[in-house]
Amino acid sequence: MEVGGRVLRARLKLVDADGEAMRRGPVVIEQIAHAFGFGNIGFDFVGLLGGEPSGPDADERVFGGADADRAAPLLPALLDVFDTVTLPFYWRGFEPVRGEPDTERLLTTARWFASHGVRVKGHPLVWHTLTPHWLDDLTDAEVEAAIRARIERDVSRFAGVIDLWDAINEAVILPVFTAEENAVTRLAQRKGRVEMVRMAFETARAANPSARLVLNDFDLSEDYERLIAECLDAGIAIDAIGLQTHMHQGYRGEEQVAGILDRFARFGLPLQLTETTLLSGDLMPPHIVDLNDYVVDSWPSTPEGEARQADEVVRHYRTVVGHPAVESLTYWGLTDDGAWLGAPAGLLRADASPKPAYLALRELIRGEWWHAPRAVETDASGLVDVHGFAGRYRATTATGVTEFDLTPGEAELTVRV
């Protein structure tokens, strides 16, 4: 299971409560969490875990395609593979009526995931798409104040449950976005990209100094590299660089993906692969520039497409997880039911049955890359070697149970059982 430098080796010394080495005997070593973030979106589960929306604006408060009844059977499938979820904070859906944010539903959903060991990311705090309609009538100064107030309110309220945010989404296109009029683009044209990024990051940072804040974009060109460099030069503290990799027009291949990762790794910041899709059906034609422009009546998952998707998912995960700069990889969608653009991008079919890609991914993340429980014998000094992916582990002996972290650089660990 060698994947770049991901597999760590450590020597564990088991000692009793008095610090005396355990004598020769069995110890069960097992992994209980990955340090690497294997993510998916949790949009489909807001209805199930936060309650269905109600009231006259209920239609606008829907995220994801599945209602509670359809989402229920998907939850075990999510938890069997993924340890990180992205929850939707699209402003239009989160606060369709000014002053009535959907805090309770999202916070209950987020807390449920967090209390089940799933890391939660909020997405996004600032974006020009899906802005609430009530923003359109405000002046630029009022729009900026509303954005700052929204960030301050939501990042504070969710602190401790959500400490990871896409602070700003798609800032490269932000001032030149033309698909629809919106107040955020208008503001960005006046302030410029860097100051928009600064506003998002500094407001969020002030609201939750423990939060991890991500700059996220689908633009993987030199324009994005230039923006990152400008933001860093301007003194903005970016915790991680987010790279979307929707591949509706076909898998980019190992070489191109590795090239992208290398280019963005040069900033010395961790990379997050934030939005990953690979189709199990026809590909979108290459001439489409804005993926939203491609509209089809039906876009089925096919047997050949599913075989291709499984192969590509495994190759893509091996490439990305094998790159030392990457800290997380989020697939964008669990099921075809309600998938973005109607594309067969899910790992489960619309009827919730697993595609080959789902099974292959589970076998990687919780199989080949996972240390399942197994007893080993300590030597006469209570020593035992452990190797596995970085993460949280548990050791069980005849006398007790304890947890420890396998982290890079920690070659020797003393564990009290």
Add this chain to the structure above:
Amino acid sequence: MEVGGRVLRARLKLVDADGEAMRRGPVVIEQIAHAFGFGNIGFDFVGLLGGEPSGPDADERVFGGADADRAAPLLPALLDVFDTVTLPFYWRGFEPVRGEPDTERLLTTARWFASHGVRVKGHPLVWHTLTPHWLDDLTDAEVEAAIRARIERDVSRFAGVIDLWDAINEAVILPVFTAEENAVTRLAQRKGRVEMVRMAFETARAANPSARLVLNDFDLSEDYERLIAECLDAGIAIDAIGLQTHMHQGYRGEEQVAGILDRFARFGLPLQLTETTLLSGDLMPPHIVDLNDYVVDSWPSTPEGEARQADEVVRHYRTVVGHPAVESLTYWGLTDDGAWLGAPAGLLRADASPKPAYLALRELIRGEWWHAPRAVETDASGLVDVHGFAGRYRATTATGVTEFDLTPGEAELTVRV
């Protein structure tokens, strides 16, 4: 999901840290454990979780059919359905050399299960079969002293991890057992059944007053009823009556099973269905009296047999779980690999693939009879109705997470979130 009186209803009042009722909002209710014990044997996992046996007597220390490599993929299948495991304390395997018990391996295995929320039962403390050979040369007084010392040692050593024991196994046949000479039968002929039962229960009780002690037998005739009555008349404190139901000669049917349960329920003690098997292949001929006498070269699982087994497993579980006197139901074997007598009694095939009976049982125990996570809305007083099987539950709101027990007779519960 009505199964006799198993489904309880309660009104939950959610309050904050100050005892104030929660205002209207979402709460996710989910079951995290059954009060009823859905058991299976854990024999196959001793090598995986306690380490493979070593030393010159390693061959005698094997329990179950699977070595660690074969057991590893079975563990998730076990935990996906069952919440209780029976671990083997057959004396011959546990202590083949006097004074060298296999404590570390069994205790590590038991602790692993217990720390994963699985209840562990030890089986058995006294039995005439699989006694260690070194017992044969002792006098009756020495045999009795050795039995008492063994119970005292093991029940003490495992207390807190194993607090549930088959104190004595198959006491009805014990003094008249003729299949092989053994020191326990010899002792039983002198002491009589009731005093053998007393010895087992009172020694175990003294070693761990918190332990739950079971009288277990395959003899479901009036002879067993008579023995139970005699033991109770003699003042022996029996916590539960164990009923083996190996059905290698065919499913007994709902009516006969219900009749057996009614007959043994009359003592007012909880019933444990301790050893349950239903075959997915040919049945054993009805003329066989001691099941051990039936030896065949090959006993395959068949498609017709698997369909029949799935149907019978569901009918049997509905009958048993629907009877109010029963507190647990243990299936005897997860896989055909190494199953007792070579029979296709497993819920998984020898290649670890699930038989229809496994899938049907999972759908019952963790589907129809399980309260999966789902948000409901509290009313303006913070009240919400919960109904589900007795067991441990969790409530998650926007402000916190808490656990509570759904138990018979508790119609109103106040839960602090």
